[in-house]
Amino acid sequence: MNLILDTTQEHLGKRIVEELLRSGKRQTEFERIDTTTMQISHCIGCNHCWLKTPGICSIKDDYAPILKKMSGAGQVWFVSDTRFGFLSYQTKNIVDRVLPLATMNLKFKDGQMRHVMRYDHQPDFGIVFAGDGDRDYLNWWCQRMALNFGSRSLGVFHVEQMQEAIKCMWS
Amino acid sequence: MHVVMINGSPRIEKYSNTDKIISSFGKGLLERGASFERYAISERRSWDAIREAYIKNEEILIALPLFVECVPGLLLEFLETLPKKDDRTRLSFILQSGFAEGSQLRCGERFLEKLPEYLGVCYGGCLVKGDNFGIRLLDAAGQEKATKPYRAMGALFAEGDGFFRTEAKKFTGPEYFPLPLRVLMQMVFKTIAKKRFQQAAASWGCDTPLDAKAWE
Structure with a gap:
């Protein structure tokens, strides 16, 4: 199952879902979550998910079910507005709170320190963005972010290049 | 020189590694005759005061922890509330992280390099340093020792060249071990x-x- 996390004010994830259905994908193969009406706080950096309640975020809001779905998904796509050439803060809040999927423990991988992941399966990550995002930067960021979580980047696409993103969604 | 120092960490100040770094950096500023005022975005009720200080002053320094390769979501939200200014204002950064290698912070640094342009202000450089995860877990003497190097960087910053001097670049340490x-x-x-x-x-x-x- 692939997950589409839509934080955009224009609910652009709906357009992606329509395209997916049009291209023959079944509704059971993916899930879109519109987070715009959900209560999702920023990460407060308490480190409880590493050192006090391993794997569990201390913030009690609408995020926990999303994280659980992310953990089990094959792919996670962030559909995001952009500011300062980067993701919106709403999307970044969701990303920052992925930390319970990693543990406090460390290792070296490809010459750099990484946290040891908590679960055996890791989702891959992709981005579909709207607005004046800096695609080169977002690509670099997505690759780095995926590296940190033991997975790979699926790519970064402007919403007007949605068809390209959709090709990657079941590649 | 008068510096507005903003702690961009979402963690409350008492437990904030960035807060301890700012304290040490501030001592360096004072040593060289500079002054500063400090704020923290972790308290939302202080955002109006921070914004006002940002508008009124021309030397702004944001210190922040790296959160998943870039700035924390809460800081992004705060940045969205800032008005555009002109290039008489200089915006500099201290970017710190838990991972120790300099290469781990470069993606975040790149974002910070470009940020001032979006805000209409000029860029004063970014002091980059890892290996700070444990500061909060140390006792007061340990925190003092761990953050002492930032004091020298505060003194350097007070000389007016932002973080562009060789000493500031070398401060990062090894890119890879x-x-x-x-x-x-x-x-x-x-x-x-x-x-x-x-x-x-x-x-x-x-x-x-x-x-x-x-x-x-």
């Missing part, structure tokens, strides 16, 4: 470090293994 050191550290990670982390967790009241699979 050499292979023999990595091999040694890997052994430490699997043994002593793992034990220490579990001990730290125990002191927080945790008796669960740190690699517990919460959902399985």
Whole structure:
């Protein structure tokens, strides 16, 4: 199952879902979550998910079910507005709170320190963005972010290049 | 020189590594005759005051922890509330992280390099340094010792060249650790470090293994 996390004010994830259905994908193969009406706080950096309640975020809001779905998904796509050439803060809040999927423990991988992941399966990550995002930067960021979580980047696409993103969604 | 220092960490000041770094940096500023005022975005009710200080002053320094390769979501939200200014204002950064290698912070640094342009102000450079995760876990003397190098950087900053001087660039330390050191550290990670982390967790009241699979 692939997950589409839509934080955009224009609910652009709906357009992606329509395209997916049009291209023959079944509704059971993916899930879109519109987070715009959900209560999702920023990460407060308490480190409880590493050192006090391993794997569990201390913030009690609408995020926990999303994280659980992310953990089990094959792919996670962030559909995001952009500011300062980067993701919106709403999307970044969701990303920052992925930390319970990693543990406090460390290792070296490809010459750099990484946290040891908590679960055996890791989702891959992709981005579909709207607005004046800096695609080169977002690509670099997505690759780095995926590296940190033991997975790979699926790519970064402007919403007007949605068809390209959709090709990657079941590649 | 009068510097507005903004702690961009979402963590409350008492437990904020960035807060301890700012304190040490501030001592360096004072040594060289500069002054400063400091704020923290972790308290939303102070955002109006921070914005006002940002508007009124021309030397702004944001210190922040790296959160997933870039700035924390809460800081992004705060930045959205800032008005555009002109290039008489200089915006500089201290970017710190838990991971020790300089290469780990470059993606975040790139974002910060470009940010001033979006805000209409000029860029004063970015002081980049890792290996700060444990500051909050140290006692007062340990925190003083761990953050002492930032005092020298505060003194350097007071001389007016932002973070563009060689001393500031060298402050980062190694971009990557050499292979023999990595091999040694890997052994430490699997043994002593793992034990220490579990001990730290125990002191927080945790008796669960740190690699517990919460959902399985």
